[in-house]
Amino acid sequence: MTTSLQADYRVLVLAPFGKDAALVREVLETSGIPVGIVDAVGAIARCMTGGAGAAIVAEEALDEDSIEVLGRSVAAQPAWSDFPIIVLTGGGATTPYTEMMVRSRTPMGNISLLERPVRPATIISSVRTAIRSRLRQYQMRDHLEERERVEDELRRTHDELESLVDKRTLALRKLSARLMRVQDEERRRIARELHDGLGQWLAAAQINVDMALTRSGGTSSPMLQETRKLIDHAVCSIRSMSYLLHPPLLDEAGFEAAAHWFIDGFAKRSAIGITTNFSQPDSGVTAKLKTPRMPEPIELALFRALQEGLTNAHRHSASDRVEVSFQRLPDRAVLEIRDFGRGLPQAVIDRFERTGAGSGVGLAGIRERINELGGDFIISSTNSGTTLRSTVPLPVEKGNTHSGHLSEISETASPESKVDNLVAGNRAS
Numbered sequence: 018m019t020t021s022l023q024a025d026y027r028v029l030v031l032a033p034f035g036k037d038a039a040l041v042r043e044v045l046e047t048s049g050i051p052v053g054i055v056d057a058v059g060a061i062a063r064c065m066t067g068g069a070g071a072a073i074v075a076e077e078a079l080d081e082d083s084i085e086v087l088g089r090s091v092a093a094q095p096a097w098s099d100f101p102i103i104v105l106t107g108g109g110a111t112t113p114y115t116e117m118m119v120r121s122r123t124p125m126g127n128i129s130l131l132e133r134p135v136r137p138a139t140i141i142s143s144v145r146t147a148i149r150s151r152l153r154q155y156q157m158r159d160h161l162e163e164r165e166r167v168e169d170e171l172r173r174t175h176d177e178l179e180s181l182v183d184k185r186t187l188a189l190r191k192l193s194a195r196l197m198r199v200q201d202e203e204r205r206r207i208a209r210e211l212h213d214g215l216g217q218w219l220a221a222a223q224i225n226v227d228m229a230l231t232r233s234g235g236t237s238s239p240m241l242q243e244t245r246k247l248i249d250h251a252v253c254s255i256r257s258m259s260y261l262l263h264p265p266l267l268d269e270a271g272f273e274a275a276a277h278w279f280i281d282g283f284a285k286r287s288a289i290g291i292t293t294n295f296s297q298p299d300s301g302v303t304a305k306l307k308t309p310r311m312p313e314p315i316e317l318a319l320f321r322a323l324q325e326g327l328t329n330a331h332r333h334s335a336s337d338r339v340e341v342s343f344q345r346l347p348d349r350a351v352l353e354i355r356d357f358g359r360g361l362p363q364a365v366i367d368r369f370e371r372t373g374a375g376s377g378v379g380l381a382g383i384r385e386r387i388n389e390l391g392g393d394f395i396i397s398s399t400n401s402g403t404t405l406r407s408t409v410p411l412p413v414e415k416g417n418t419h420s421g422h423l424s425e426i427s428e429t430a431s432p433e434s435k436v437d438n439l440v441a442g443n444r445a446s
Contacts (some may be wrong), residue, residue, distance in 0.1 A: 024068050025155060026148055027051035029061050032075035037105060037133075041073055044137045050144060058083040062090035065100040067158075071147035073103045073140075091126035097157040099127045101147035103140075106132050197386060201317060208262040211255050219252050257282075264320075272316040273343065276323055280341060287331045294342040311350060315409050318386040319343075319352050322394070322407045325379040326354035334358025334403060345411075349392075352407045361398040369396060383407070 028045055030052055032038040042052045053069070055061060058079070061072045087102070094100060129143060226245045267275040273295060284291045310316070323341070330339050336358035344351045369380070380396070387394040392409035
């Protein structure tokens with residue numbers, strides 16, 4: 018440590034002619050100031066960023082080339098450094114060297130001129146002043162280095178935190194996607210149980226009541242007739258719940274068929290006027306055979322987005338009409354739901370864009386579904402209505418991945434009638 022300090026505060030002496038170097042060294046070392054004698058300005062230039070406290074240069078050691086070297090070194094100093102140079106000039110009459118030094122003071126920076134012969138006290142005072150100045154420069158250097166070290170540490174910590182947040186975010190997204198898949202499977206299971214379990218029991222009850230009504234001829238009791246109506250209502254309710262949980266039409270015929278079915282039913286239940294604009298209208302199984310089905314996760318995500326969008330429009334917008342448009346482009350599918358109600362506050366939309374929260378669980382879930390597929394879910398709203406836009410990229414289709422489902426559906430029967438038969442059962446039996 019002592020050696021390092023001595024190196025930082027030593028005085029470099031460049032006086033290649035005469036006894037100046039030896040005399041200066043003797044005077045300074047007697048006062049406890051470390052001295053290093055050099056033979057070229059290059060050694061001084063190399064110490065301007067550390068390793069010396071000041072330099073004493075005899076004017077005869079400087080020529081135009083040396084002055085240019087020192088000038089470039091001074092200009093290249095770091096911001097904290099202003100290396101002090103003491104030049105010993107000739108005494109008496111002005112010499113060409115003295116004139117050169119006066120002209121070169123500005124490009125060479127922090128320069129002091131001492132006219133020879135120099136008294137020992139004068140040179141010691143000048144050197145100590147230069148070293149005190151250099152000490153403050155080193156303190157500034159250490160401060161800047163410490164600040165840079167702290168900033169580097171902060172950047173490293175910030176990067177680590179960002180990496181940790183990214184990992185946690187990815188884990189949460191995976192967990193959210195898994196939760197949504199579990200929810201979809203649970204909805205599918207409950208829908209199947211309602212159809213295969215409770216639906217079949219109600220169908221059997223219908224058959225028994227029908228047989229009782231047939232055997233009683235025209236004298237059937239009002240209670241039996243009322244029971245028959247109640248069972249019919251129960252069957253309709255079970256079928257609606259089963260369809261809404263997971264429409265069989267979505268598996269059998271795809272998103273567009275299921276979307277049309279849901280929109281028609283929703284319009285009747287809510288009394289909202291719904292206008293549709295589908296770029297590829299679902300006109301039946303023949304059309305679907307010509308156009309390959311979208312992958313099942315995409316169809317399911319778009320259907321849930323449609324359900325949530327229409328439900329929100331009915332509950333919150335106070336709009337009496339809604340527009341639903343769907344475009345299936347070669348590289349993406351776009352579903353847009355627009356109402357004409359009171360809209361959402363801008364603060365809610367901003368928070369949703371930043372965090373995905375603030376607008377309810379349903380829309381946050383839709384956003385997660387769409388993001389999981391690599392798509393975008395955007396909410397835009399004004400005082401004249403709100404638009405929900407879901408965009409999902411489509412893979413390059415090489416064939417109809419749902420051909421197995423489609424082959425089971427009759428070409429002559431509509432998908433809706435096929436599903437009605439699946440749910441209602443064969444009452445004639």
